[in-house]
Amino acid sequence: LYRAAGSPAVENAENPFKDVNEGDYFYDAVLWAVENKITSGIADDEFGAYAVTNRAQAVTFLWRYKGQPTSTATNNFSDVVAGEWYEAPINWAVENKITFGMDDGTFGIGGNCNRAQAVTFLYRAIAE
Numbered sequence: 276l277y278r279a280a281g282s283p284a285v286e287n288a289e290n291p292f293k294d295v296n297e298g299d300y301f302y303d304a305v306l307w308a309v310e311n312k313i314t315s316g317i318a319d320d321e322f323g324a325y326a327v328t329n330r331a332q333a334v335t336f337l338w339r340y341k342g343q344p345t346s347t348a349t350n351n352f353s354d355v356v357a358g359e360w361y362e363a364p365i366n367w368a369v370e371n372k373i374t375f376g377m378d379d380g381t382f383g384i385g386g387n388c389n390r391a392q393a394v395t396f397l398y399r400a401i402a403e
Contacts, residue, residue, distance in 0.1 A: 331364070351380070372399060
């Protein structure tokens with residue numbers, strides 16, 4: 276997302292994370308994502324730099340990147356709980372054909388977002 280945005284300069288370079296260090300290849304991207312409210316990390320002082328992203332998190336990052344647009348869609352995924360933090364991003368992703376869920380009728384909330392899924396989500400969300 277940072278590269279898709281043109282790798283912009285970070286305005287507020289304050290780093291609250293103990294697991295993100297200047298010189299890390301992802302340093303500017305993380306600070307940019309925090310600054311733009313795409314993510315806040317997994318704790319106040321931890322980004323989770325080497326943690327695996329799940330499908331709900333990946334779609335939420337994209338939704339926030341796009342400005343948290345509203346959606347009139349509802350989904351029929353058996354594992355999406357109404358009112359949870361991921362419901363609006365998933366509804367938006369379904370409405371915009373970014374995802375169609377898993378073959379078993381679930382979204383795969385806690386499932387790892389593998390590289391193929393990540394690149395597909397990215398392409399569908401930001402390709403013109």
